[in-house]
Amino acid sequence: MAKWTYLAGIGVVVIGALGIQIGRPVGAATLTSTLTPPHMTASLQMDWPSGPESYLAVSPGGEVGAAGADQPIPVGSVTKMMTAYLLLQKYPLGLYSPGPSVTITAHDVHEYQQDILSQQSVAKVVQGEKLSERKILEGLLVASGNNIAHIAANWVSGSSQAFTQLMNQEAKKLGLHHTHFVGPSGLNPGNVSTPRDETIIAEKAMQIPVFRQIVAMPQISWPDSSRPIENFNYVVGHDGITGVKTGSTLAAGGCFVFSAPRTIGSHTVTIFGAVLGQQGTKQLPQLQSALNDGVSLINQLTAQLKPVSLVQKGQVVGRIQAPWTHSVSLIANQSVSTVMWPGEHVQERIHWSGGQTGSLSITAGSQHWSIPLMLSAPLSQPSLIYRLTRGL
Incomplete structure (x- = not known):
């Protein structure tokens, strides 16, 4: 009996050990x-413009680089990107549609005449004529008419003051922390921004097909004009440049916000960027200086993009x-x-x-x-x- 008890005890120990194991x-x-x-390669090799601020990005991809202080400076008619963008938010427009029309008032004509006297960029208007939304956009983005900017502002918000509030609200919504508007045209030097913020606006607006189509036009026809109106962006249509907007005032200097699609391997990307504040020389006007610098940045970056x-x-x-x-x-x-x-x-x-x-x-x-x-x-x-x- 003791033997079996002993063996049972051993069995319990073995089973317990196996269970533990x-x-x-x-x-x-x-x-x-x-x-x-x-x-x-360790770092991007860029010869940045001598002007105060420049910026480059690739879409899709993100920020590539920047030069300058990234502080708000006057932007001139680059402002009109936001004006056109908000017009299209209020009245979406198809690629091949003229869209709704606005009737030109006596006030619009008076403003046009005053702008001529102060040598501003304008597009002619006649009392009683109807301008379609598409023509308004062409007048904004190609002719860069300051008078057209105010017509668009009145159409969207009832007044330039109310429209300016809308511009600043939209800037805040888009995260443009260094951008502030005081009017829809950009003539006032209180319209300030940075190349980074302006590039964000351009990328957003260029997602709208009709905006993209219009800024790529080298020239437009205009009512009551015997000749086409040339785009101030003289380089658009050359070397694959598709936009976006120029600006040039004494306060802003030469400004150029640009877009240039590029095929790299099997990929198509778009180079976006901005050059602000170019002062130019006696031999090279400030706007031409900004355009030259923008083209240079595009070409320099293109040479360094690689499919991976x-x-x-x-x-x-x-x-x-x-x-x-x-x-x-x-x-x-x-x-x-x-x-x-x-x-x-x-x-x-x-x-x-x-x-x-x-x-x-x-x-x-x-x-x-x-x-x-x-x-x-x-x-x-x-x-x-x-x-x-x-x-x-």
């Missing part, structure tokens, strides 16, 4: 990344290792490539919670991708034999 933690599977972030593969479908991006089995690979389920410039940073992070799938997050500038991942083989669970024999 089986219940012990088996260790966690670990993830090791095999990704190598793309290597780019961030991940390939089927690429092993990480390995899962567990002490009870052989390692398995995490594999990307799609390819991602983009356009990059020297100095741009790429952040990559693998997300895996222990299952059969995961994801890869990639951030480059303002772009973000989430790529699905899958295991190359199922990750097995620890076997009973492994649980019993580990550590022995």
Whole structure:
């Protein structure tokens, strides 16, 4: 009897030991990344304009670089981008539609005549004529008529004062922290902004097809005008430049907000940017100086843009290792490539919670991708034999 009691006791001890062994933690599977972030030249090489402030961005992509203090300075007729943008918010317009019309009043004609006397940029108006929304936009963005800016403001808000309040409200909504408007035309030097803020406005407005179409026009026809009105943006239509707006006053100097689509490898991106405050010389007027500098920035950046593969479908991006089995690979389920410039940073992070799938997050500038991942083989669970024999 004592013998069987002894053996039973041993059995209890063995079973207890086996239970403890089986219940012990088996260790966690670990993830090791095999990704190598793309290597780019250390820094962007740019010969920035001598004027006070300049800015460059790529869409999609984000901010590339800037020069100057990034402080509010007068912007002249670049203001009219916001005026046109708000007109289109109030009265959306299709690409091939003239849109609603506004009737020119005696006040509009008087303002036009006063603007001529003070040598402002204008577009002729005649009392009683009807100008379509499209013509108003052309007069704003191509002819850069200060009188047209006030007609648009009155049409949208009832007065230039009320419209100016709307402009500042919209600037705040768009996050333009260094922009302030005192009128719809830009003649007043109290209209101030920065190249970064003006580029944000341009990118936003250029998402509207009819705005994009009009700013790309080298010239327009105009009622009661025997000759076409030339775009003050003399370089539009050359070297792939599609806009956006110029400005030139004594206070603002030469200003140029630009857009230029570029094909880099299999990608199409748009270079956006702005040059503000160019003073020019006796030989080179301030507006021409700003245009030249804008073209130079576009060409310099274009030469440094490169197509870059961030991940390939089927690429092993990480390995899962567990002490009870052989390692398995995490594999990307799609390819991602983009356009990059020297100095741009790429952040990559693998997300895996222990299952059969995961994801890869990639951030480059303002772009973000989430790529699905899958295991190359199922990750097995620890076997009973492994649980019993580990550590022995």
